[in-house]
Amino acid sequence: MQKYAKILESVRTTSPLVHQITNYVTVNDCANITLCIGASPVMSHAPEDIIDMTWAASALVLNIGTLDPDQIAGMLAAGNIAAEKKIPIILDPAGAGATPYRTRTAKQLIEELPISVIKGNTGEIGTLAGTAATVRGVDSGGVFGNKKIIVRELASRLGCVVIMSGAEDLISNGSRVAAVANGAPIMGRLSGTGCMASAVVGTFAAVAPDLMDGCISAMASMGIAGEVAAKTAAGPGSFKPAFFDAVAVLTPEQVAASAKIIEY
Amino acid sequence: MQKYAKILESVRTTSPLVHQITNYVTVNDCANITLCIGASPVMSHAPEDIIDMTWAASALVLNIGTLDPDQIAGMLAAGNIAAEKKIPIILDPAGAGATPYRTRTAKQLIEELPISVIKGNTGEIGTLAGTAATVRGVDSGGVFGNKKIIVRELASRLGCVVIMSGAEDLISNGSRVAAVANGAPIMGRLSGTGCMASAVVGTFAAVAPDLMDGCISAMASMGIAGEVAAKTAAGPGSFKPAFFDAVAVLTPEQVAASAKIIEY
Amino acid sequence: MQKYAKILESVRTTSPLVHQITNYVTVNDCANITLCIGASPVMSHAPEDIIDMTWAASALVLNIGTLDPDQIAGMLAAGNIAAEKKIPIILDPAGAGATPYRTRTAKQLIEELPISVIKGNTGEIGTLAGTAATVRGVDSGGVFGNKKIIVRELASRLGCVVIMSGAEDLISNGSRVAAVANGAPIMGRLSGTGCMASAVVGTFAAVAPDLMDGCISAMASMGIAGEVAAKTAAGPGSFKPAFFDAVAVLTPEQVAASAKIIEY
Numbered sequence: 001m002q003k004y005a006k007i008l009e010s011v012r013t014t015s016p017l018v019h020q021i022t023n024y025v026t027v028n029d030c031a032n033i034t035l036c037i038g039a040s041p042v043m044s045h046a047p048e049d050i051i052d053m054t055w056a057a058s059a060l061v062l063n064i065g066t067l068d069p070d071q072i073a074g075m076l077a078a079g080n081i082a083a084e085k086k087i088p089i090i091l092d093p094a095g096a097g098a099t100p101y102r103t104r105t106a107k108q109l110i111e112e113l114p115i116s117v118i119k120g121n122t123g124e125i126g127t128l129a130g131t132a133a134t135v136r137g138v139d140s141g142g143v144f145g146n147k148k149i150i151v152r153e154l155a156s157r158l159g160c161v162v163i164m165s166g167a168e169d170l171i172s173n174g175s176r177v178a179a180v181a182n183g184a185p186i187m188g189r190l191s192g193t194g195c196m197a198s199a200v201v202g203t204f205a206a207v208a209p210d211l212m213d214g215c216i217s218a219m220a221s222m223g224i225a226g227e228v229a230a231k232t233a234a235g236p237g238s239f240k241p242a243f244f245d246a247v248a249v250l251t252p253e254q255v256a257a258s259a260k261i262i263e264y
Numbered sequence: 265m266q267k268y269a270k271i272l273e274s275v276r277t278t279s280p281l282v283h284q285i286t287n288y289v290t291v292n293d294c295a296n297i298t299l300c301i302g303a304s305p306v307m308s309h310a311p312e313d314i315i316d317m318t319w320a321a322s323a324l325v326l327n328i329g330t331l332d333p334d335q336i337a338g339m340l341a342a343g344n345i346a347a348e349k350k351i352p353i354i355l356d357p358a359g360a361g362a363t364p365y366r367t368r369t370a371k372q373l374i375e376e377l378p379i380s381v382i383k384g385n386t387g388e389i390g391t392l393a394g395t396a397a398t399v400r401g402v403d404s405g406g407v408f409g410n411k412k413i414i415v416r417e418l419a420s421r422l423g424c425v426v427i428m429s430g431a432e433d434l435i436s437n438g439s440r441v442a443a444v445a446n447g448a449p450i451m452g453r454l455s456g457t458g459c460m461a462s463a464v465v466g467t468f469a470a471v472a473p474d475l476m477d478g479c480i481s482a483m484a485s486m487g488i489a490g491e492v493a494a495k496t497a498a499g500p501g502s503f504k505p506a507f508f509d510a511v512a513v514l515t516p517e518q519v520a521a522s523a524k525i526i527e528y
Numbered sequence: 529m530q531k532y533a534k535i536l537e538s539v540r541t542t543s544p545l546v547h548q549i550t551n552y553v554t555v556n557d558c559a560n561i562t563l564c565i566g567a568s569p570v571m572s573h574a575p576e577d578i579i580d581m582t583w584a585a586s587a588l589v590l591n592i593g594t595l596d597p598d599q600i601a602g603m604l605a606a607g608n609i610a611a612e613k614k615i616p617i618i619l620d621p622a623g624a625g626a627t628p629y630r631t632r633t634a635k636q637l638i639e640e641l642p643i644s645v646i647k648g649n650t651g652e653i654g655t656l657a658g659t660a661a662t663v664r665g666v667d668s669g670g671v672f673g674n675k676k677i678i679v680r681e682l683a684s685r686l687g688c689v690v691i692m693s694g695a696e697d698l699i700s701n702g703s704r705v706a707a708v709a710n711g712a713p714i715m716g717r718l719s720g721t722g723c724m725a726s727a728v729v730g731t732f733a734a735v736a737p738d739l740m741d742g743c744i745s746a747m748a749s750m751g752i753a754g755e756v757a758a759k760t761a762a763g764p765g766s767f768k769p770a771f772f773d774a775v776a777v778l779t780p781e782q783v784a785a786s787a788k789i790i791e792y
Contacts, residue, residue: 017665024288024552025295025307031553031719036764041719042623042665043553046596052627056664068310095306099316136320137281137306189512191295191305236300237508244765248717288552289559289571332574359570363580400584401545401570453776455559455569500564501772 023065182223287329446487551593710751
């Protein structure tokens with residue numbers, strides 16, 4: 001587990017700048033989780049601003065939770081700079097499968113940009129994999145088929161890391177498949193935990209020697225902090241500040257000791 | 265009080281998808297309150313996305329707190345789909361009376377869409393009723409005249425339910441008039457309690473057999489949770505997580521026992 | 529210290545309406561801090577709405593944290609009304625120095641509008657002063673030269689009050705230079721404390737007999753509340769509600785007793 005712990009340590013010592021083009025519902029939570037984990041968030045969307053800001057960043061997170069044509073244009077412009085600068089691009093296909101526009105946009109971003117990591121819930125990843133899957137709003141329904149195979153094949157086909165989040169997060173780079181079993185059910189009752197996970201994945205991807213390891217460490221870190229916060233929370237309202245606190249004091253030692261990672 | 269309690273029970277068992285086109289100031293609070301009460305929020309605004317998303321939803325909430333022409337066009341497009349699908353449309357005319365643009369837009373939405381419920385503060389409802397009323401920013405000033413008559417006549421004239429929120433919420437469908445006296449003064453010191461109430465009204469309207477009953481139950485539920493949270497809160501900051509917690513654990517039994525509803 | 533305490537008292541008794549055109553990352557925090565300090569926030573951005581709303585307000589806060597051309601046009605329109613109505617305009621040049629677009633926009637707003645107060649971090653103020661300074665994302669890097677001289681000369685050149693926030697806030701109106709040493713390190717780990725400070729500066733500027741005194745009082749008030757909240761907070765997550773609570777109960781007596789103000 002030491003290699004996963006070390007990635008959190010790197011985040012803390014290098015404090016990467018993570019550029020996030022994301023939705024207006026949970027953007028504040030994404031900024032705060034990035035600060036709490038030890039990095040520096042910045043949000044920018046205007047064509048005039050986006051190129052310079054992406055050039056200064058160490059990772060780019062694209063989240064289509066409240067997408068529109070201007071935002072997609074911005075994502076493509078930022079993505080091209082990220083590609084040129086060779087920094088990781090993380091895609092959160094929020095709501096893919098719920099409407100044709102979201103599904104189409106997620107696929108367009110995957111086609112036009114060298115995406116490094118796709119992180120979605122079961123329904124979203126299932127949709128992108130072309131499996132029968134359901135998404136309602138931005139919430140996951142089920143998926144038909146073996147999840148591990150779906151994740152591995154999608155990762156292999158697209159040449160990136162795929163994360164299917166859930167009670168057990170499944171992560172694959174096309175060859176390796178891992179499961180992270182950290183987390184707490186209450187995380188599903190708070191808006192934005194998925195978006196925050198994508199921000200943290202972007203942060204870890206910015207510093208990790210191996211992308212797959214970075215994704216595993218990010219999801220385990222989120223989950224462990226969630227377990228800590230769930231112990232004291234009386235509900236989703238008090239869980240939120242407790243979660244930010246737990247992320248802020250999370251240590252590499254905690255990750256090494258508490259990560260529940262299975263490699264298949 | 266049993267019929268009001270049963271509506272909360274329905275929310276919890278059916279978990280309706282509530283599509284919200286709202287302001288960027290309190291949108292995160294609206295998402296979280298919807299999750300806490302037991303439903304599923306989704307926010308979408310692009311013309312390309314809005315029709316499919318509304319089609320999937322069980323209620324549509326329109327809040328003009330930070331309006332602009334593109335958003336109004338989106339509201340009309342979504343509203344037409346909601347009308348076709350016959351799901352309730354809730355209008356929060358935030359700031360109507362404060363500027364001509366807000367007043368005009370609220371009236372336009374009422375004219376062009378089959379609005380099911382209008383929920384505003386005293387000044388906003390007074391403005392729409394054509395009574396002498398004052399609104400400063402998005403905060404209510406006073407209104408001239410008998411509030412119960414204003415609410416009933418506006419509801420009767422527009423053929424919808426009207427909710428005038430305040431220390432005592434007044435609710436009418438044009439024939440019945442009810443008052444809900446739950447709530448706590450500290451709710452006025454937190455940004456977004458009005459917007460959250462509209463989200464909850466939309467959620468209850470999605471499942472209630474009778475729209476007026478749904479509105480009464482929604483306002484009572486918000487108020488009771490506010491009373492619970494106010495007991496432990498040291499100020500508006502700690503009230504907020506406590507309020508989300510109280511909404512999340514609110515039971516139909518609590519609503520039956522604590523609702524302060526007077527029908528006139 | 530009595531004169532600084534009295535300005536907070538004025539905020540509480542007059543409850544000014546503060547119009548804020550700001551970023552979508554921390555806008556909810558700006559609304560809540562304005563309510564907690566005792567004033568009334570309103571956010572509006574559409575050309576159709578902005579003029580009437582600014583006309584109703586007692587101060588205008590412009591924050592370029594997530595700027596784009598439409599927003600800049602709105603800021604200029606609102607700023608011209610503020611100038612005509614002679615209400616103070618506060619500029620938070622968030623991210624100036626990080627990208628040419630932000631630097632250019634901050635300078636454009638300063639050139640075209642009668643800005644009353646500029647409040648930025650060390651790197652942002654250094655950038656506007658033409659000193660060698662660094663800004664990464666929206667976070668301050670260092671600045672070359674004597675900070676007190678930089679602040680005073682920029683204030684003198686622009687004919688406004690300049691606030692350079694930091695562990696010690698430096699404030700000058702071109703002749704007087706003051707330092708406010710209140711605050712707590714944890715404030716730097718929460719997204720939006722800088723934006724909230726600008727909202728509070730706008731609120732105090734709306735009522736203060738002297739603009740420089742108003743800025744000093746605002747920064748001291750923020751800092752004292754931060755010190756109070758830091759004592760009970762377990763991390764940035766729990767600091768946030770505690771901070772809002774502390775601002776809401778902050779008394780003029782506390783300001784008089786705890787403000788650490790040095791005039792040079």
